[in-house]
Amino acid sequence: MFNFNKVPRPEIMHYWDLKFQGIEEKIDSLNAYNILMEEYLSKLISEASIQGKLEEGKNNQDEVNILSTTILSNTFYSSFLVQIISLIEHELRGICLLIENYNYQKFSINDLKGHSDIDKAKTYLLKTIELKTNLLNPEWQTVKNCYLLRNSIVHNQGYFDNNSTIHKLVEKCDSLLIGDTIQMMRPKKRIYSFTIKDGSINESLIQASRVLFQKIFDYIKKINTYQEK
Numbered sequence: 001m002f003n004f005n006k007v008p009r010p011e012i013m014h015y016w017d018l019k020f021q022g023i024e025e026k027i028d029s030l031n032a033y034n035i036l037m038e039e040y041l042s043k044l045i046s047e048a049s050i051q052g053k054l055e056e057g058k059n060n061q062d063e064v065n066i067l068s069t070t071i072l073s074n075t076f077y078s079s080f081l082v083q084i085i086s087l088i089e090h091e092l093r094g095i096c097l098l099i100e101n102y103n104y105q106k107f108s109i110n111d112l113k114g115h116s117d118i119d120k121a122k123t124y125l126l127k128t129i130e131l132k133t134n135l136l137n138p139e140w141q142t143v144k145n146c147y148l149l150r151n152s153i154v155h156n157q158g159y160f161d162n163n164s165t166i167h168k169l170v171e172k173c174d175s176l177l178i179g180d181t182i183q184m185m186r187p188k189k190r191i192y193s194f195t196i197k198d199g200s201i202n203e204s205l206i207q208a209s210r211v212l213f214q215k216i217f218d219y220i221k222k223i224n225t226y227q228e229k
Helices: 012-053 062-100 119-127 139-156 163-173 201-224
Strands: 160-161 175-183 191-195
Touching: 012 062, 012 201, 062 119, 062 139, 062 191, 062 201, 119 139, 119 201, 139 160, 139 163, 139 201, 160 163, 163 175, 163 191
Parallel strands: none
Antiparallel strands: 160 191, 175 191
C-alpha cells in the first residue's frame, strides 16, 4: 500500500476532467455506431426473409439468405466486441500512466506481469490509489467476462471446450448461441463454438464501460490526493 500526502491538486483534477470527457465521447461514438449497425442488420435479416418467401421452393432460398445474414451479423458483433475491449484496455492503461505521472509512483503498469492490460490495470489501481475492483462491480465483472469472449474469438475463432469458463458464460447469456461442435479423439473431448446473435451483449458492454470509467473517475476525484516528489 502507498501512503498519500494529502495535497489537493485542482489543476490536475481539471486535467482528469478533460481525460474522462474524452473517454465519454469515445463511448458515445461506440454506442451510436452499435445502434446504427443494429438497425442495418435488422433490416438485412428482414429483407432476406421477405426475399426467401418470394422465391419459396427455389433451393431453400429463405434459409440461404437468412444464413448468410446471420454469418454477417455474427462477424460484425464479434469484431465489434473485440474493438470495444481494445478501447477499454487502452483507456485503463492510459489512466494508470497518468496516475504514475501525477502520483509520482516509482513503478509503472509496464513493470507488472500479466497477459492483459485489464489485469495489470486491476493490480496497478490497487497498489497505487488503493482502488479495489469490488468497488467497480458489477461492471468490472462484465468487462472481464467479455474479455474472455474476446480471447476466444481472437485466438480460437470462438471455439471452446466443454469444461471452460466460456461454456458457462455462453449458457448464461441470451445473446450467445452454441454453434458447431467437433469431437476430438486425442485428447478425447468435444469442442464447441459460439455465435453472437444480436447486439445486446455489445450494448451491455458499452454501458458497463461507461459506468466503470465513471466510478474510477469519481474515486480519483474523491481522494484528490497525489504524492509529491
